[in-house]
Amino acid sequence: MDLAYLRAHPAHLPTFLTHQRIRETPVAGGDICTASRLTLDDGHSVFAKTWPERAGRPVPEGFFAAEAAGLRWLAAAGTTAATGAAVAADVVPVPEVIVVLPELLALQWVQPGEPSPEAAERFGRELAALHRAGAPTFGAEWTGFIGALPQDNTPEGGPWAAWFARRRLTPYLRRSVAGGALTAADAALVEEVIDRLGEFGGDEPPARIHGDLWPGNVLWGADDRAWLVDPAAHGGHRETDLAQLALFGGAPHLDRILAAYQETWPLAEGWRERVPLHQLHLLLVHTALFGAGYRDAVTRAARAALNGVGRATVDT
Numbered sequence: 001m002d003l004a005y006l007r008a009h010p011a012h013l014p015t016f017l018t019h020q021r022i023r024e025t026p027v028a029g030g031d032i033c034t035a036s037r038l039t040l041d042d043g044h045s046v047f048a049k050t051w052p053e054r055a056g057r058p059v060p061e062g063f064f065a066a067e068a069a070g071l072r073w074l075a076a077a078g079t080t081a082a083t084g085a086a087v088a089a090d091v092v093p094v095p096e097v098i099v100v101l102p103e104l105l106a107l108q109w110v111q112p113g114e115p116s117p118e119a120a121e122r123f124g125r126e127l128a129a130l131h132r133a134g135a136p137t138f139g140a141e142w143t144g145f146i147g148a149l150p151q152d153n154t155p156e157g158g159p160w161a162a163w164f165a166r167r168r169l170t171p172y173l174r175r176s177v178a179g180g181a182l183t184a185a186d187a188a189l190v191e192e193v194i195d196r197l198g199e200f201g202g203d204e205p206p207a208r209i210h211g212d213l214w215p216g217n218v219l220w221g222a223d224d225r226a227w228l229v230d231p232a233a234h235g236g237h238r239e240t241d242l243a244q245l246a247l248f249g250g251a252p253h254l255d256r257i258l259a260a261y262q263e264t265w266p267l268a269e270g271w272r273e274r275v276p277l278h279q280l281h282l283l284l285v286h287t288a289l290f291g292a293g294y295r296d297a298v299t300r301a302a303r304a305a306l307n308g309v310g311r312a313t314v315d316t
Contacts, residue, residue, distance in 0.1 A: 010098065024038055046107060063148075069141075070140070075094050078090070095108040113224065124260030129265075139155040161197040170194060173194075190302050199309050211232035213241040217229050270308075
């Protein structure tokens with residue numbers, strides 16, 4: 001099997017894997033899926049993800065289709081709607097979707113490299129261009145997932161604050177409380193943030209965002225570019241992607257990324273005070289998925305968000 005054959009006959013991939021006709025090498029694939037590098041007969045490699053048997057339940061319906069739809073939608077930002085001309089060099093690259101089946105996803109292999117200041121600056125400019133491509137609504141046309149959890153992508157026109165409260169904060173707060181990761185007092189703190197969302201300012205039309213852009217979902221390539229992987233893509237607020245880049249230790253050269261982004265498409269006043277607010281979504285996803293180990297991170301972000309409400313309209 002070579003790459004051309006795989007593109008023409010994607011449904012044959014599981015059969016070739018079952019009969020060990022493709023060299024398969026395990027690679028890191030995150031906390032959810034089992035990942036491997038598949039080396040084809042023509043020397044090309046692809047990156048494959050499968051639902052792990054250890055999960056103890058079948059792959060959720062539409063799980064890999066959602067990721068594929070998000071990748072293709074992000075990639076489509078590299079084509080101008082008016083002319084159809086390819087401008088992919090101007091936006092963040094994403095791996096090509098080669099195979100999408102209910103049980104697996106195979107993508108273009110991106111050779112890993114090291115993050116450099118120059119790559120970080122280019123990433124900042126390209127991320128701004130991606131966001132600026134926009135989205136017709138908040139949400140998306142496909143069923144959403146973030147990690148292993150469903151994510152409500154019901155398209156809505158906004159305003160952003162009401163959509164963010166209803167579709168991105170409240171569902172994961174409820175899951176976290178139901179699972180015992182957050183106490184009633186914790187929930188009351190987050191609910192205060194939700195009740196006061198309209199006071200934070202910064203509402204914007206929907207941007208084309210990755211949606212799960214913690215630093216582990218940025219792949220620094222050997223081509224000296226940053227690639228986006230594992231998206232929960234949808235129309236959302238561009239500050240959400242940027243805030244998530246600062247989580248869990250922060251992306252390499254984050255200051256260079258943000259400076260280049262700002263030069264390309266300046267952020268609205270008060271964006272720094274809104275960083276904890278935008279981080280709260282992904283932190284609540286973590287308490288819902290992984291439990292009370294992320295409780296303190298949620299409560300810190302909620303308190304920081306509330307402390308910043310009064311300063312969110314200050315020019316930063």
